[in-house]
Amino acid sequence: MALLPVVAEEQVLRTRTREQSLCPQIWALLDNVYDPEIPVISIWDLGVLQDVSEHESRVEVAITPTYSGCPAMREIESDIRKTLNHAGYSSIEVVTRLSPAWSTDWMSEKGKQQLMDFGIAPPTPTWDVRKVICPQCVSTDNTLISEFGSTACKAMYKCHNCLETFDYFKCI
Numbered sequence: 001m002a003l004l005p006v007v008a009e010e011q012v013l014r015t016r017t018r019e020q021s022l023c024p025q026i027w028a029l030l031d032n033v034y035d036p037e038i039p040v041i042s043i044w045d046l047g048v049l050q051d052v053s054e055h056e057s058r059v060e061v062a063i064t065p066t067y068s069g070c071p072a073m074r075e076i077e078s079d080i081r082k083t084l085n086h087a088g089y090s091s092i093e094v095v096t097r098l099s100p101a102w103s104t105d106w107m108s109e110k111g112k113q114q115l116m117d118f119g120i121a122p123p124t125p126t127w128d129v130r131k132v133i134c135p136q137c138v139s140t141d142n143t144l145i146s147e148f149g150s151t152a153c154k155a156m157y158k159c160h161n162c163l164e165t166f167d168y169f170k171c172i
Contacts, residue, residue: 010105017051026052029087036075037151040118047106058091064102066153104171115169123171132168134159
């Protein structure tokens with residue numbers, strides 16, 4: 001099922017930052033860095049990758065964690081360094097920005113669809129958990145089982161239509 005696009009202002013600003021960047025080749029390289037906990041979504045489509053700049057021979061990459069205690073951030077930083085090192089960049093600084101705090105509004109529509117295709121219900125744009133869509137059968141007849149799913153940024157639901165349990169990426 002294709003999701004209806006809801007493009008938040010934050011996502012428009014992120015996209016503009018990328019489009020106006022003087023480092024399109026570095027952005028393209030970083031499109032190959034995926035979230036280690038959800039390996040079907042890139043850090044760009046998840047909304048973690050914020051900015052890329054190059055100062056003389058040093059590359060600076062700004063990332064924002066989905067939440068301040070996210071254990072995947074170390075691996076994401078390592079993957080960024082490996083990707084850029086492999087492409088010939090040797091001086092790399094990865095900066096973690098905590099403000100403004102990450103928001104599900106920063107996810108791309110492609111990323112939300114990738115979550116759905118992977119079996120994780122994407123965040124609902126209205127914060128209305130009654131509209132959580134089962135990624136298996138597309139039903140909204142679901143019940144919250146646990147506030148926490150496989151990771152702290154997800155909740156666990158059960159679908160009353162297909163009887164499957166599934167993760168829901170919480171709207172933040």
